[in-house]
Amino acid sequence: MLFDGNLTATTPLRQTLRDFYRADEDKVLDLLLPLADVGVQARSRAWEKARQLVVNIRQAQVGKGGVDALLNEFSLSTEEGLVLMCLAEALLRVPDSHTADKLIRDKLAQGDWSAHLGNSESLFVNASAWGLLLTGKLVNYSDDQKKHQFGLLKRTCGRLGEPVIRQAVRYAMQIMGTQFVMGTTIDKAVERAVELENKGFTYSYDMLGEGARTMADAERYFQSYMMAINVIGKAAKNRGPFKSPGISVKLSAIHPRYEFSHRDRVMTELVPKLKQLALAAKGYNISFTVDAEEADRLDLSMDIIEAVFSDPDLAGWEGFGLAIQAYSKRCIHLVEWLRELTVKVGRKLMVRLVKGAYWDTEVKISQTEGHDDFPVFSRKPSTDVSYQACARKLLEYRDSIYPMFATHNAYSVATILEMAPDRKGYEFQRLHGMGDALYDQVVADDKVPCRIYAPVGEHSDLLAYLVRRLLENGANSSFVNNIVDENIPVESLLKDPVELVRSWKQRRNTQIPLSANLYGKERQNSKGIDLTEIDALTPLRTNLTNWLTRATAQEPVAGAKAVCNPANHDEVIGYHLHATPEAMKAIVDRAEAAFPAWTATPVAERANSLRKLADALEANRDELIAICVKEAGKTVGDSVAEVREAVDFCRYYAARAEDMFAPAQRTAAQQSRGVVLCISPWNFPLAIFLGQVSAAVAAGNTVVAKPAEQTGLIAVRAIELWREVGLPAGVVELVIAPGRSVGEHIVPDLRVQAVMFTGSTETGSWIARKLAERGGEPVPLIAETGGQNCMIVDSTALPEQVVDDVVSSGFQSAGQRCSALRVLFLQEDVADKIITMIKGAMQELHVGDPAYLSTDVGPVIDQKALTGLNNHVKYLEGKATLHYACKAPTGEGHFFFAPRLYEIKNLNVLEREVFGPVVHIIRFKGDELDNVIAQINATGYGLTMGVHSRIAEVTAQVAREVKAGNIYINRNLIGAVVGVQPFGGRGLSGTGPKAGGPFYLTRLVKDNLQVTEAALTDAKRQQLLGASSHDTTVNSLLQQAATAQPAWAKLDITKRSSVIRQFLAQLASNSIVLKQEQDLPQVIESARGLLNHIEKQLAAPITLPGPTGESNQLHLEARGVVAAVRDDSACFQYWMLSLMTALATGNAVVVAVEDQFVAEADACRKVLLSAGLAPALFQVVKLTQLKALIGNSIIAAAIVEAGSAVKALTGELIAARDGAISPLITTPADERLIHRLVTEKTVTINTTAAGGNASLMTMSDNIG
Secondary structure: OEOOOOOOOOOHHHHHHHHOOOOOHHHHHHHHHHHHOOOHHHHHHHHHHHHHHHHHHHHHHOOOOHHHHHHHHOOOOOHHHHHHHHHHHHHHHOOOHHHHHHHHHHHHOOOOHHHHOOOOOOHHHHHHHHHHHHHHHHOOOOOHHHHHHHHHHHHHHHHHHHHHHHHHHHHHHHHHHHHHOOEOOHHHHHHHHHHHHOOOEEEEEEEOOOOOOOHHHHHHHHHHHHHHHHHHHHHHOOOOOOOOOEEEEOHHHHOOOOOHHHHHHHHHHHHHHHHHHHHHHHHHOOOEEEOOOOHHHHHHHHHHHHHHHOOHHHOOOOOEEEEEEOOEOOHHHHHHHHHHHHHHHOOOEEEEEEOOOOHHHHHHHHHHOOOOOOOEOOOHHHHHHHHHHHHHHHHHOOOOEEEEEEOOOHHHHHHHHHHOOOOOOOEEEEEOOOOHHHHHHHHHHHOOOEEEEEEEOOHHHOHHHHHHHHHHHHOOOOHHHHHOOOOOOHHHHOOOHHHHHHHOOOOOOOOOOOHHHOOOOOOOOOOOOOOOOHHHHHHHHHHHHHHHHHHHOOOOOOOOEEEEEOOEEEEEEEEEOOOOHHHHHHHHHHHHHHHHHHHHOOHHHHHHHHHHHHHHHHHOHHHHHHHHHHHHOOOHHHHHHHHHHHHHHHHHHHHHHHHHOOHHHOOOOOOEOOEEEEEOOOOOOOHHHHHHHHHHHHOOOEEEEEOOHHHHHHHHHHHHHHHHOOOOOOOEEEOOOOHHHHHHHOOOOOOEEEEEEEOOHHHHHHHHHHHHHOOOOOOOEEEEOOOOOEEEEOOOOOHHHHHHHHHHHHHHHHHOOOOOOOEEEEEHHHHHHHHHHHHHHHHOOOEOOOOEOOOOEOOOOOHHHHHHHHHHHHHHOOOOEEEEEOOOOOOOOOOOOOOEEEEOOOHHHOOOOOOOOEEEEEEEOOOOHHHHHHHHHHOOOOOEEEEEOOOHHHHHHHHHHOOOOEEEEOOOOOOOOOOOOOEOOOHHHEOOOOEOOOOHHHHHEOOOOOOOOOOOOHHHHHHHHHOOOOOHHHHHHHHHHHHHHHHHHHOOHHHHHHHHHHHHHHHOOOHHHHHHOOOHHHHHHHHHHHHHHHHHHHOOOEEOOOOOOEEEEEEEEEOOEEEEEEOOOOOHHHHHHHHHHHHHOOOEEEEEEOHHHHHHHHHHHHHHHHOOOOHHHEEEEEHHHHHHHHHOOOEEEEEEOOOOOOHHHHHHHHHOOOOOOOOEEOOOOOHHHHHHOEEEEEEEEEOOOOOOOHHHHOOHHHOO
């Protein structure tokens, strides 16, 4: 399992490198500080040298500036700086004018560009500011006030129209690009280099582009490198690697799977390619440097570098090199390893020392994946200490290493010059377009060579590089940003990092929490496994193998069902005996008997039980991973995430229960419901299983838990672990049996007081009907029922990011996630390009045994799933274009299905959700977004939704208008994290509340503690049921209400509540209502108090915690059109408070009342209309029309007082409908009612989508 062969470190140094991967920051700095310390006298000389350099730089900058000045003027701490970054990142790749205009409008209309005019002495900055001012204002030219402000100039420019503006802004962005990029082709770059080469500079060229996603990409990059080597080599004229131009290559560009999990393949395929390029460079005797990339690739990179550098075919050439990153905690040991390697090979190696370019990414990955620590330092001055320590070592080793110091920091330069006063055997490096003034001095005065790192490529390829530079150098802590800012004293720029770090009381950056502390005091985050951390893998493999040996050694059990591995049916890993009807009754008996003692257990003890279970799951993690892999067919990565999610559920609900049951939080005494039936699915056999069970148990209920038949082993093991840490008998009772028999024997059992269900919409509806048949107080059904999940991609999206997110959303977990991508809407202008890229990425997917790290896609769960997918393939014949089907194992004895990519004309082709690795593409025109959103909403599903766009207006519209539970912006659709992205849908996708969200537990306690229900006479029941189910008047009113409701819901809560307040003020003196309702003054007083609470609850979305580089918010949105029912047994107060709450939360309301209340309801309607409510939003029908009203699918919920005689009948009518499961609400008319009348929507934004994390880069604590 996991991998073949042996991963033991080959040398002690390799082991030390592994030990320091995520080492404690204090421990690493204790090692580095003495090495970085150059002594007091040298420090003083370096300080004075650096001060002089900065003074000279500032004098040289006057009237010039270029990029340095631009970055200073538009730094990331200004809104305009961020806007400029986003625009530069996206505009040059947008092929169609419609979207380009939208992007320019979106980004430039808000900025205050005039504030930047004349601020800088740089002509470049003023030209940019003037151009952006013009465009920024012009884009807004419908604004009358601004027209007056700008007079004739404005109108003249206005006549030019948007095409001219578009060209102007594209041109401005290209000028900006020229500042950063040496040339669009290598020939042009080499030609442009002559001027500075004559001044003593040399070059290293970098061919721009994202990492390869496909073999075609890799081949293209390889040929581009080969061509560049030939051009550079001819220009070099055999001056040798240290004096001639060279090339920088990225390993991720020449292999699409350059990652640890595909190590064997990478070593076989990538090593020969790198060697071929190196030999070409050797042929011209030029330098050839392998760029540094992300931390999780370092160990693999070392194997590749060692293999190529040690190759005897490269003998006699000293041009091979690589870049190393000082922000890495391993960097100092990497220097020692390189020394060891060069001595062993007996040949010189060129080593470029950089600070590091992926800092924000490394922090985010570590936080999201639950790693123990960061692989990088958390503050910039610590990186500077590491840089100095590594520089000193490299200078010591100049007999076998040629150091190249890449920095724009004058103090770092001065310190290195102080360390090596002989000025021999090393060079400095700077980025093209930056640091000119600094290095003009160093080359001229100190006679140390400087090499310029110069990107080459088309402007559309510049994006990722440009944004990375803008981020690094526009950050507040950046030397490049501050060096040209005259307001910052020179001396404050020249802090010695060694002195600074030694002066800190706290070395770790307290503003960037480690993964374990991501949620503060509320709870500990779950631990992950870094599957690239080699020392963790060997023990994991041993534990997985030991479990499998034990599992497969079991003797068959008479009468039991064998559990087989879906990837290999010959592997039997356990047995299940199914419960008989008698056993099921006994199970419910035990859960019922355990309830009184458990509900009386203090909440702190219940919460502690959940926390003990979480700890037990982590302690037995490897065994649980093995069961996930072998029973559910999950990949190792998915299995790690599964265990983490289960742990998170336990800790989250423990904290929520303590909060909910705390005396200060109670509006009324909380009372647990009793026995809760939990029915969980096979696709998350541990996480959803324990998510349901832990929530019910935390709220003081006992549980009958029915895991899916396919995945019972892991449920059995989880409950065993819980019992081992003290779970009392009877609190959780497992029932292993087919769903049909549980539906027959347990669902109708009146002792079951709530049902939690994840599965199909049809089964969910059947359960809802069964529960409604009971009558009495409604039994809560929390159902999550799948979706037709879509992603919209416009032409501003970054194609590489889209491809990554489509592949993970559509094909990870073999597409067997409720949240998986099913339909991809691609703007037609970029569709062909993105489809080609997705096909190429699919060619790289490995479908096979999920027990191996190299497997991307495992099997589907069983024969039924496989047959369903094969039937869908047949169904699409003649209805769709098959773009690609992956290679997958064939034959018998497993359930593998090849992932497929189709194109269809429209969404109507898909009749139901296809639960597997199949993505369907639909093209759309750039101006058809409204139509696409309407199509998606028309499906009735509403689980997850994605959008990739750099236009904020587009992402905001999708987030606002699509009726889905989870919206993901510029990221994938899967992997919702407990408490961060509460998960659950609406419509055909579920009932709410969201799992892992703040309101989930509220459905697991009783709404009404004492209910006296009025009797409904047989005659009245027959009269109501005998009425027609189709009433044209009712249907017309509902259509009007449904049309008017979205605009009402869109209004700010203060505007809605203003209408309600006016209504209440006028109602107080309404003669019709006063005559009928003696308690009107008290009702109005209660209503005002409740309205205050609604305003507070809906004032702003709830901000949820999460990792850096991500925004997560929970929005509470109206359900739609709700019915408020009042018969003669129901009181005025409940009816009035409920309809007022429904309106205030953004719903439209149709009231059904007895004949004697019609005049009063009409009077209320007139008052509401005079207060400003649109007529369609409040309608009155008679109770005799109840059947037609509730039977109409437009009604999203029905509100009835708990004691009403028509409560049970209303519940039956709403449950009998086809389609979405809608609730009967009898919650008391207090603040609890608010949450029953809204649906939850989680909006998750990848705030690093434009290439980096601006907020992290500009953090003040990072400066030190």
